[in-house]
Structures are given as C-alpha cells and as structure tokens.
Amino acid sequence: MDYMDSGMRYTPKPDKDWDTSVQFLPASDTKKLEKKKGPGRIGAVVGVVVFAAVLSLMTGLLVWHFHYRKDVREKRMYTGSMRITNQVFEQAYENSNSTEFKALAKQVAEQLKTIYSKTPQLAKYYVGSTVEAFSEGVVAYYLSEFKVPVGQAAAVDSAMASMDKLVDKAQRTAHRPGNALVFEDVVSSGVSSVFISCFTIYFYDYTQHTRANHIGTITSPGFPNTPYPPNTYIQWQLRADPGYVIKLDFDTFNLEEDCKNDFVKLYDSLVAIESRAMEEICGYYSPSDPLSFLSSRNVMLVTLVTSEKGNYPGIRAHVSQVQKGGAGMKCGGKIIGPQGAFMSPNFPNYYPPNTECEWKIEVPAGKWISVIFSKFLLFEPGQNGKDCTKDYVAVNSKKLCGEKVGQVAETVSSNVATIRFVSDRSFVDRGFNATFKAIDSLDPCPKMFQCKNQLCMDLKLKCDGWNDCGDMSDELNCKCNESDLQCKNGLCKPMFWQCDGVNDCGDNTDELNCGCKADQFLCLNSACVLKKKRCDGRDDCGDGSDELDCGRTTSTPCNDVTYKCKNQMCINKQNPECDGTTDCADGSDEENCDCGQRLLRFKGSRIVGGQEAEQGEFPWQVSLHVKAYGHVCGASVISRRWLVTAAHCVQDDGKIKFSQPRTWEAHLGVHTQRMPGKAVVKLGLKQVIPHPYYNAYTYDNDIALMELASDVAFSDYIQPICLPAAQHVFPSGTTVSITGWGATREGGSAASVLQKAQVRIINGTVCNRLMSNQITSRMLCAGILSGGVDACQGDSGGPLSSLASPASEGGRSFLAGVVSWGDGCARRNKPGIYSTVTKFRGWIKEKTGV
Numbered sequence: 001m002d003y004m005d006s007g008m009r010y011t012p013k014p015d016k017d018w019d020t021s022v023q024f025l026p027a028s029d030t031k032k033l034e035k036k037k038g039p040g041r042i043g044a045v046v047g048v049v050v051f052a053a054v055l056s057l058m059t060g061l062l063v064w065h066f067h068y069r070k071d072v073r074e075k076r077m078y079t080g081s082m083r084i085t086n087q088v089f090e091q092a093y094e095n096s097n098s099t100e101f102k103a104l105a106k107q108v109a110e111q112l113k114t115i116y117s118k119t120p121q122l123a124k125y126y127v128g129s130t131v132e133a134f135s136e137g138v139v140a141y142y143l144s145e146f147k148v149p150v151g152q153a154a155a156v157d158s159a160m161a162s163m164d165k166l167v168d169k170a171q172r173t174a175h176r177p178g179n180a181l182v183f184e185d186v187v188s189s190g191v192s193s194v195f196i197s198c199f200t201i202y203f204y205d206y207t208q209h210t211r212a213n214h215i216g217t218i219t220s221p222g223f224p225n226t227p228y229p230p231n232t233y234i235q236w237q238l239r240a241d242p243g244y245v246i247k248l249d250f251d252t253f254n255l256e257e258d259c260k261n262d263f264v265k266l267y268d269s270l271v272a273i274e275s276r277a278m279e280e281i282c283g284y285y286s287p288s289d290p291l292s293f294l295s296s297r298n299v300m301l302v303t304l305v306t307s308e309k310g311n312y313p314g315i316r317a318h319v320s321q322v323q324k325g326g327a328g329m330k331c332g333g334k335i336i337g338p339q340g341a342f343m344s345p346n347f348p349n350y351y352p353p354n355t356e357c358e359w360k361i362e363v364p365a366g367k368w369i370s371v372i373f374s375k376f377l378l379f380e381p382g383q384n385g386k387d388c389t390k391d392y393v394a395v396n397s398k399k400l401c402g403e404k405v406g407q408v409a410e411t412v413s414s415n416v417a418t419i420r421f422v423s424d425r426s427f428v429d430r431g432f433n434a435t436f437k438a439i440d441s442l443d444p445c446p447k448m449f450q451c452k453n454q455l456c457m458d459l460k461l462k463c464d465g466w467n468d469c470g471d472m473s474d475e476l477n478c479k480c481n482e483s484d485l486q487c488k489n490g491l492c493k494p495m496f497w498q499c500d501g502v503n504d505c506g507d508n509t510d511e512l513n514c515g516c517k518a519d520q521f522l523c524l525n526s527a528c529v530l531k532k533k534r535c536d537g538r539d540d541c542g543d544g545s546d547e548l549d550c551g552r553t554t555s556t557p558c559n560d561v562t563y564k565c566k567n568q569m570c571i572n573k574q575n576p577e578c579d580g581t582t583d584c585a586d587g588s589d590e591e592n593c594d595c596g597q598r599l600l601r602f603k604g605s606r607i608v609g610g611q612e613a614e615q616g617e618f619p620w621q622v623s624l625h626v627k628a629y630g631h632v633c634g635a636s637v638i639s640r641r642w643l644v645t646a647a648h649c650v651q652d653d654g655k656i657k658f659s660q661p662r663t664w665e666a667h668l669g670v671h672t673q674r675m676p677g678k679a680v681v682k683l684g685l686k687q688v689i690p691h692p693y694y695n696a697y698t699y700d701n702d703i704a705l706m707e708l709a710s711d712v713a714f715s716d717y718i719q720p721i722c723l724p725a726a727q728h729v730f731p732s733g734t735t736v737s738i739t740g741w742g743a744t745r746e747g748g749s750a751a752s753v754l755q756k757a758q759v760r761i762i763n764g765t766v767c768n769r770l771m772s773n774q775i776t777s778r779m780l781c782a783g784i785l786s787g788g789v790d791a792c793q794g795d796s797g798g799p800l801s802s803l804a805s806p807a808s809e810g811g812r813s814f815l816a817g818v819v820s821w822g823d824g825c826a827r828r829n830k831p832g833i834y835s836t837v838t839k840f841r842g843w844i845k846e847k848t849g850v
C-alpha cells in the first residue's frame with residue numbers, strides 16, 4: 001500500500017466524530033486519531049470494551065501468524081525529521097488537510113522512497129513513508145515503515161541509524177530534477193516496539209498552537225478528578241509562532257515513582273525522535289520544586305506513557321510562548337569588574353537544548369579570577385564526566401559537566417577568562433549559577449582557609465569536625481581544640497557525637513569507653529548485662545529492657561519500659577504504637593493512628609545544603625502569631641482541636657499577655673510567611689495551658705497546650721503528628737528533623753519560607769556534661785548534622801519530628817520533642833535543647849484527651 005495515496009497520514013477516516021473517543025494502536029493497524037480537545041470518559045469505556053474484544057481476536061491472529069506462517073516478517077517503524085532548505089514555510093503547512101501540506105508531503109515521501117530504494121539493506125523491505133507534520137524551518141517530520149524478515153532487523157536498524165549519510169549520498173550522486181527538495185539536519189530513530197508490537201494501547205494525540213499573550217493548559221486524561229488511565233500513550237504536539245520558543249511549566253506532576261512504568265518524555269521536536277529527547281520524568285514534584293522547560297525552536301512534543309497499573313493523579317502544565325533569546329534566556333556577554341555573576345539560561349529552571357553562551361570576564365590587571373559555581377547540574381544520560389562531549393561548561397579550556405554536589409571552584413591564573421556553556425540537541429538539566437571575583441595570586445583566600453578544591457572557608461570551620469570544603473581538606477592534619485574530641489585517626493569531632501552509637505570518627509574512637517564492654521548489652525537504664533542474657537526470659541537489666549524486642553511479641557509483666565495496651569496488658573515490643581503491626585491483643589496499639597503522615601510525596605532534593613522545606617512536608621508545623629506582631633513561636637498539631645508548644649512562649653512579658661488565648665492567632669498550613677494561600681487556616685485560641693511545673697529559670701517542663709477556638713479541617717497541608725507513648729524510646733544517635741522560620745519569641749521571623757534541618761539526638765549523659773549539668777530528664781539534646789554555615793531553623797515551641805521508618809514504607813512521624821532553649825536554634829558546636837514529649841504523655845492525655 002502506498003501511504004501517499006491514502007491521505008498522507010496514518011489517520012483513519014473517522015467513522016464518527018466522537019470528540020471523546022479513544023483509539024488503540026494494534027500491530028496491524030497504524031491508525032491514530034487527531035483531536036483538538038480533551039477526551040471524555042464515555043470514549044474510554046467504549047475503548048476498553050473494544051480493546052478487550054480486539055485483544056482476544058489479535059491474540060488468536062498472532063498465534064496463527066507466528067506458528068503457521070513461514071516467511072515471518074516484523075514491522076519496523078522509524079521516525080525522523082529533516083530540514084528542507086529550499087522551501088519557505090507557509091501557514092498552510094500546519095494544517096495536514098491543506099492542499100499545500102499534501103503536495104509537499106507527497107514530494108517528501110517520494111524523495112524518501114528514492115533514497116531508500118538506493119540502499120540495498122532497505123529497498124527490499126520498504127513499505128512506505130508518511131509525513132506527520134511540518135514546522136518553521138521548513139522542518140518535515142516523517143514516519144517510515146519497513147517489513148523486515150526476522151534476523152535482518154539489526155542490519156536495517158544500522159542502515160537507518162546513518163540516515164543522514166544516506167540522504168547526503170543520494171543528494172550528491174543522483175540525477176536530480178531541478179525542483180528536488182534539499183534536505184539537511186536529517187535525524188532518525190526507531191519507534192519503540194511498545195507502539196507497534198502486539199500490545200494494544202490507547203492513543204491520544206493533541207495539537208496546540210500557542211499565540212502571543214495566551215497560556216494554554218495540558219492535563220493528563222481525567223485530571224484532577226480521576227487518576228490517569230492505564231496502558232496509554234498520549235502526545236501533545238505544541239507549536240508557537242515563528243521566532244518564539246515553547247515554555248512548558250508543570251504546576252502538578254504526580255506520577256508513579258518508577259520511570260519503567262509511567263513517564264513523561266519531552267522532545268525538542270514534533271515527533272518522538274530519541275536524539276531530540278529533552279528529559280524523561282516520573283515520580284512526584286512538589287509545587288515548590290517547579291519543573292519548567294524551554295524548547296530550542298517553536299515546537300515541542302510532550303508524551304505521557306502509562307503502564308497497566310499503579311496510576312496516580314497525573315500532570316497539569318501551562319504552555320506559553322516566549323521570544324527566542326528573550327528575558328530569562330539571555331546569556332553570555334562581557335563582564336568587567338572585580339566581581340560578578342552569571343548563570344545558565346532559564347536558571348533555576350531547565351536550560352533549552354541546542355544553546356551556546358559565551359561570557360568574557362575581565363578583572364583588574366594583575367589579579368587572578370576565582371569562579372565559584374554554587375549550583376552545578378548538567379546531568380545527561382550517557383555523558384562521560386571526563387570527556388564532556390554533550391552539555392558542558394568550559395572555563396577557558398577546562399570542561400566541566402555532570403552533576404556536582406556542593407560548590408565548585410575554578411581558579412584562572414590570569415585577569416581575563418572565557419566561559420562557555422554548551423547544551424547539545426538532547427537532554428537538558430537545571431544548569432548552573434556562578435559568581436566570580438578577582439583574587440590575589442599570592443593570597444587567594446585572604447584571612448580564610450583554602451581548601452584543596454580551591455574553595456575558601458572561614459578559619460573557624462577548620463578542624464571543627466564538619467566537612468565544610470566538601471573534600472575533607474579542612475578536617476585533615478588537625479590539632480584539636482581541647483573542647484573537641486580527638487579521634488585516633490587525626491580527625492576532630494564535636495564532643496556531643498561521643499557515645500551516641502554512631503561511628504563519627506570513622507575509626508570508632510568516639511564510641512569507645514561508652515559504658516558497656518563489647519560483649520555486653522546496654523540496658524535502657526544504662527546498666528550493662530552480658531549479651532547472652534538478652535532475650536533469655538529473665539529480667540537482668542532490672543528494668544526489663546533486655547527482654548524487649550525478642551522476636552515474637554508476647555505479653556509480659558508491666559514495668560517502666562513496657563508498652564501498656566488499653567486492656568492493661570503489657571507487651572515486650574519497643575515502640576509498637578502505630579507501626580502497622582497489631583501487637584496488643586485488643587489492637588489498641590494501632591488505634592488513633594491517623595497521624596504523622598504526609599499526604600503529599602517528597603523526593604530528596606538533589607541540591608545539597610538547600611534547607612527550605614517543601615510545601616506540605618511538615619503539615620503539623622504551626623506558626624503562632626501574636627496579633628500585630630506576627631510570627632513569634634512554633635507549635636505542632638496533635639488533633640483537630642489541640643496544639644503543643646513551649647511553656648516559655650506563653651509567659652506574660654510586661655505589656656504582652658502571652659498567657660492569654662486572645663493574644664494569639666494560630667496559622668496552620670503555612671509554607672511562606674506573609675503569603676496568604678488556600679492552604680492556610682487561621683484560628684483563634686480557646687485556652688492556653690502551660691505545664692504547671694514549668695520553671696522559667698531552668699526551662700524544666702517547658703511545654704504548653706493550646707486549644708483552638710474551633711476544629712481545624714485536615715488537608716494535604718494540615719495533618720497531626722503522632723504522640724509517642726510514654727515508653728517510646730528515641731535512642732541517642734537517631735536522626736530527626738527540626739523545622740521553623742528561625743524566630744525567637746522576641747524577634748520576628750527570620751526566614752520567610754519554612755526551613756528544615758536534620759539533627760541527631762545526643763547521648764543525655766554527654767549532653768549534661770557539656771551543658772554543665774543543666775539537663776534534666778525532661779530535656780532532650782540534639783545537634784545539627786549538616787556542615788556549612790550555622791543553621792538556625794527551629795522556632796521555640798516547634799516540633800522535633802522523628803520518622804519511625806522511611807515515609808515511602810508508610811512510616812509515621814512522632815513528636816520526639818518541643819524546641820525549648822539553646823537559642824531556639826540548633827547551632828553547630830552547641831546542642832539544641834528540647835522538651836521530652838514522652839515525659840508529658842500522661843499530662844497531655846489528661847488535659848486534651850488526645
């Protein structure tokens with residue numbers, strides 16, 4: 001069959017114009033339906049029924065086909081594009097029904113036929129070609145089909161892989177008619193077998209031409225009411241006006257985690273040519289981690305492929321056009337001066353493919369140049385970190401590529417430098433942000449320490465136990481301060497990592513002499529018993545802790561360390577509450593467990609040192625505002641009605657009656673201060689209950705309860721945190737999170753976006769020693785884990801959240817502590833002090849019923 005005679009495209013003559021229809025694409029059928037508007041559900045249902053019928057029919061046919069036919073040939077399809085250099089684009093080429101389109105498409109197909117007929121590996125198997133679309137340039141997008149005997153497939157693939165050479169050869173040698181089209185920039189790639197094999201899939205195709213000042217929207221089918229359908233291939237062919245590029249901004253991206261199943265793939269093309277793929281994306285992206293892309297020309301193809309199960313809400317993206325080289329895309333130029341900054345186009349969003357920028361930097365004569373990349377993300381599949389043959393940045397002749405953690409410094413030993421950024425035709429990333437400054441060649445880091453990797457660090461950060469340089473060079477050859485721990489291997493570590501069960505030195509020096517001998521077990525009451533006495537059915541510790549977690553959960557005599565079920569029976573499992581396993585005979589350990597879970601999904605940020613939380617990541621975080629003052633303290637949601645905060649937040653202070661409910665307004669669901677949003681709920685208070693034994697001098701019992709004036713409705717952004725049982729153990733060495741806007745009661749908020757930091761629980765004995773015996777059993781110490789600058793994330797009253805097991809495994813967060821003192825911040829070399837929530841579990845229950 002000659003496709004040219006059958007209407008140019010694989011488009012069927014639609015028997016009925018269901019705007020809501022769904023088409024499938026079986027092996028023997030290459031139809032597809034082009035539509036303008038979104039599909040409906042009726043079509044999908046019809047499609048499923050038809051699909052089932054066709055599938056069973058086809059299974060029969062295929063069995064027959066493969067078992068009883070001898071000359072088995074398989075169908076292979078190749079998609080590609082090329083530029084026609086001797087044609088001028090006409091508007092009519094956008095419409096595949098126009099006579100202009102048909103005439104040019106016919107000519108392209110005929111020339112393709114000629115090219116294939118001159119190639120022995122292809123001529124015999126060629127079936128036909130069809131032109132899918134044209135875009136400015138003039139670029140033709142085509143699809144060619146071959147019927148290849150099994151066994152010849154590799155030869156055809158390799159011939160097609162050098163399609164550009166075939167075209168060149170044909171154009172050089174042939175006796176060509178004067179009006180022949182001249183092709184350039186020819187690329188071709190095989191069409192994934194998924195689309196032409198015996199699998200039947202639903203197929204949707206949309207086209208959209210964006211105009212000036214117009215923002216179009218694309219959504220996955222069913223969005224936002226239903227999950228996207230299974231076994232579907234959807235493509236959106238996007239066009240913009242000449243001289244413009246497509247800007248695609250996802251405001252929702254929520255797919256399955258594994259790209260093997262469901263994914264979105266973007267192309268810098270109108271058809272799915274592998275060498276024009278821009279990015280393949282799956283999983284979840286928070287709205288605060290936006291995905292925004294630019295094409296290199298006025299076309300883009302967005303595809304969504306879904307597998308047979310595990311369907312998520314889907315995607316929504318906005319499509320607009322921006323002038324090529326316009327705002328945000330400008331790059332390169334000359335920068336003269338002692339310092340300056342530059343970044344990749346569209347930073348911090350994805351740079352466009354096929355882009356080159358060149359900066360000429362000049363600092364005062366006699367100086368050298370230090371270039372510091374604060375972010376460097378140029379990841380590309382198949383890119384070798386050494387050769388940098390794809391996307392790269394070159395500082396003079398030194399090429400950098402790939403994804404770099406932390407800062408990267410490059411020193412240029414001259415007062416002029418050329419920086420080039422190149423992105424090739426495929427795969428893009430978020431790019432880089434860089435600053436440069438003039439340096440003195442004799443003293444490149446004045447009054448600072450120079451790391452091996454050329455970064456400059458504050459002298460205070462040398463030998464302080466944190467790897468600030470990123471290459472450890474600030475922590476080698478140290479003579480430790482006497483307040484620090486001297487590891488045997490020469491490293492210095494903050495004293496508070498001693499005896500916390502984590503090997504910080506690397507040679508375990510910090511964990512020696514920590515109470516028990518190697519063959520001993522450390523009881524919860526700090527006694528040591530022989531390891532072989534553990535789980536032998538007898539209480540050797542004295543508090544029963546050697547008989548906890550001994551495999552099978554059984555009931556056991558009640559004591560201080562055992563969990564008590566509602567029926568007053570005790571069990572020998574540590575932290576059994578809300579862990580997803582019913583341990584109590586009456587099931588009470590799994591009651592009231594609607595807490596501590598994030599409804600949204602979060603992925604670990606690739607950007608190291610980024611300390612902003614994502615929206616909805618800590619939905620129990622509350623911002624307590626004093627009317628007229630703004631944010632002054634943090635708190636945690638523990639139920640629809642109750643919050644937990646610090647007692648020192650609610651002490652009267654001269655003019656302001658912090659103890660009075662009417663002074664306060666609780667803001668729930670806040671991500672950015674002073675930015676109202678749909679997620680934010682503001683409520684007054686009905687009562688404030690500080691702990692009766694709160695001691696304003698020692699900060700002992702620094703905890704308070706707040707009753708909201710009315711119940712709050714939970715949402716993706718407002719959820720309660722789980723309260724730990726009185727016997728819950730948060731061992732020293734456990735990594736937990738603190739969050740807040742960095743405010744003290746006296747000052748306003750320091751950060752506008754909620755900040756997070758990881759801290760580690762410090763051994764209480766060690767902490768008490770470091771803090772000159774100020775630590776009571778109602779206090780918990782934790783120290784900041786990340787290096788770099790001082791982090792001040794916690795707000796007084798805010799949560800110390802402990803995730804019981806990874807969130808992806810359904811792990812819940814427990815409120816381990818309430819930020820109490822130690823500046824309300826976690827400073828490096830200074831532990832933060834938290835109220836131990838387990839000690840107040842009975843009191844909270846008594847006052848709130850929670």
Ligand SMILES: *[C@@H]1O[C@H](CO)[C@@H](O)[C@H](O)[C@H]1NC(C)=O
Nearest residue numbers: 014017034094095096097098
């Ligand atoms: C092309 O023509 C068919 C039938 O005449 C019509 O249904 C279809 O909408 C047209 N397509 C375009 C892109 O104009």
Ligand SMILES: *[C@@H]1O[C@H](CO)[C@@H](O)[C@H](O)[C@H]1NC(C)=O
Nearest residue numbers: 341343347348374433434435
């Ligand atoms: C780039 O980095 C500089 C310095 O690190 C910073 O001030 C600036 O805000 C960054 N720009 C963007 C867009 O992130």
Ligand SMILES: *[C@@H]1O[C@H](CO)[C@@H](O)[C@H](O)[C@H]1NC(C)=O
Nearest residue numbers: 460462463464481482483484
């Ligand atoms: C050593 O510790 C003392 C006391 O904590 C501190 O004041 C001093 O700055 C530290 N010195 C260094 C080099 O870190």
Ligand SMILES: *[C@@H]1O[C@H](CO)[C@@H](O)[C@H](O)[C@H]1NC(C)=O
Nearest residue numbers: 499514515526732763765766
């Ligand atoms: C805490 O450190 C002390 C020694 O300073 C040690 O005896 C004790 O066992 C440690 N506690 C834990 C829980 O590791």
Ligand SMILES: [Ca+2]
Nearest residue numbers: 461464466468
């Ligand atoms: Ca350091």
Ligand SMILES: [Ca+2]
Nearest residue numbers: 497502504510
């Ligand atoms: Ca340690």
